[in-house]
Amino acid sequence: MTALGRPQLLLQYSEVLMKWQRFFTFLASQQGKDGMEAVEQRLELTQLQVETLLALLLQLIDILDWKSLLDDRENASDLLVVPNLELGELEPLFKKFRTDEEKEMKRIMQRLDVLAKHAVENGVRLMVDAEQTYLQPAISKLTVDLQRLQNREKPVIFNTYQCYLKEAYDSMTADVQLSKREGWHFAAKLVRGAYMDQERERAAEIGYEDPINPDYEATSRMYHRCLDYLLDEIALNRRARVMVASHNEDTVKHTLRRMNTLGLLPRENLVYFGQLLGMCDQISFPLGQAGFAVYKYVPYGPVSEVMPYLSRRAQENRGFMKGVQKERELLWKELKRRLASGELLSIAPV
Numbered sequence: 477m478t479a480l481g482r483p484q485l486l487l488q489y490s491e492v493l494m495k496w497q498r499f500f501t502f503l504a505s506q507q508g509k510d511g512m513e514a515v516e517q518r519l520e521l522t523q524l525q526v527e528t529l530l531a532l533l534l535q536l537i538d539i540l541d542w543k544s545l546l547d548d549r550e551n552a553s554d555l556l557v558v559p560n561l562e563l564g565e566l567e568p569l570f571k572k573f574r575t576d577e578e579k580e581m582k583r584i585m586q587r588l589d590v591l592a593k594h595a596v597e598n599g600v601r602l603m604v605d606a607e608q609t610y611l612q613p614a615i616s617k618l619t620v621d622l623q624r625l626q627n628r629e630k631p632v633i634f635n636t637y638q639c640y641l642k643e644a645y646d647s648m649t650a651d652v653q654l655s656k657r658e659g660w661h662f663a664a665k666l667v668r669g670a671y672m673d674q675e676r677e678r679a680a681e682i683g684y685e686d687p688i689n690p691d692y693e694a695t696s697r698m699y700h701r702c703l704d705y706l707l708d709e710i711a712l713n714r715r716a717r718v719m720v721a722s723h724n725e726d727t728v729k730h731t732l733r734r735m736n737t738l739g740l741l742p743r744e745n746l747v748y749f750g751q752l753l754g755m756c757d758q759i760s761f762p763l764g765q766a767g768f769a770v771y772k773y774v775p776y777g778p779v780s781e782v783m784p785y786l787s788r789r790a791q792e793n794r795g796f797m798k799g800v801q802k803e804r805e806l807l808w809k810e811l812k813r814r815l816a817s818g819e820l821l822s823i824a825p826v
Contacts, residue, residue: 477604477615481584485577489614497613588618592626592633601663603719606636608671609687610678620651624660631663631717639699640669640688648702652709652716662709665719665750666702668695670788700730707731710746711738719748719771723756728763742767752786 478486573581595602604619606612619635626632637648648664655662672688679686689695699722706718720731728749740746751760753772764770775782813819 477618478607478611480587481580483611485580486611486614489581490611493613493617585618585621588622592622596626596632601632601634603634603665604636606638606667609641609675620654624658627661627663631661634663634665634719636665636667637702638667638669639702640672640695642687642689644698645702649705661715661717663717664706665721666699667721668699699727703731704734707734707738707740711740714746717746719750721750723751725759728759745769
């Protein structure tokens, strides 16, 4: 996403979205609601001037309606006017985008739309990667906007959820509920996350709460919690899709057990698996031979641009990297078997 527009603009938009979310949380807490209760319950707005007819008529919105207010305005800077008690007047809650910034946001969406339409025309899926938390709100919002347009008939656009984030489950489930309310196919790629050290350093430097789960085990629990929710959702209506983008053998086994329990068959292509080319082949190949949809990610580009991506994947999977010795032993065992049998090349069955 950061290749389609200035990161600074995405950062600014993310700040707007985060303030929007925090303001809703503040209002909910003032009425005795917090956490997921603020998502599940409806919230009365009686002392705010919300410039949308729906809110004026109903005076009741939940978190999904609250987020949708951003979509109901032609100009993204006209978000909300609130009372300033010190000045005794109404003022915008957020800094306005300049006219050129509004145009730039529209150009980003136009570029996304071109990519999405090309994916639809060629029968392929488009997966939008996640970035750092200070950019992610904008990326996720733009991706959901794209899903709203292109996922009406089938799941084409996939959003990415980083399960090392404490808020991963709440963010993902809110988007699932939004898709059900609006009638489009939810599709997600689940990853553990690749910016842990950077995120923690920034949180300590600026002085906000660390957004990352405390350890790898907590991240794995979050991953499985998100995955279980989506598998249940898929089993319920066969509309949602998920890519299990993981090199963790335990996670793959967990997915297979849950699929078997829920009656999700490989040939239905409701659940996908993804690993990097050259990593975890001992997982990818058996999955493919068993009929599961398996994809090998291929980083493409100049070495100077590919290496940072690969280093982040190593960082993301450093818990998995402890098992490299096991993979090396499997490779040697297979090489010896082929030399002994004279079968140097492995030919996949047709």
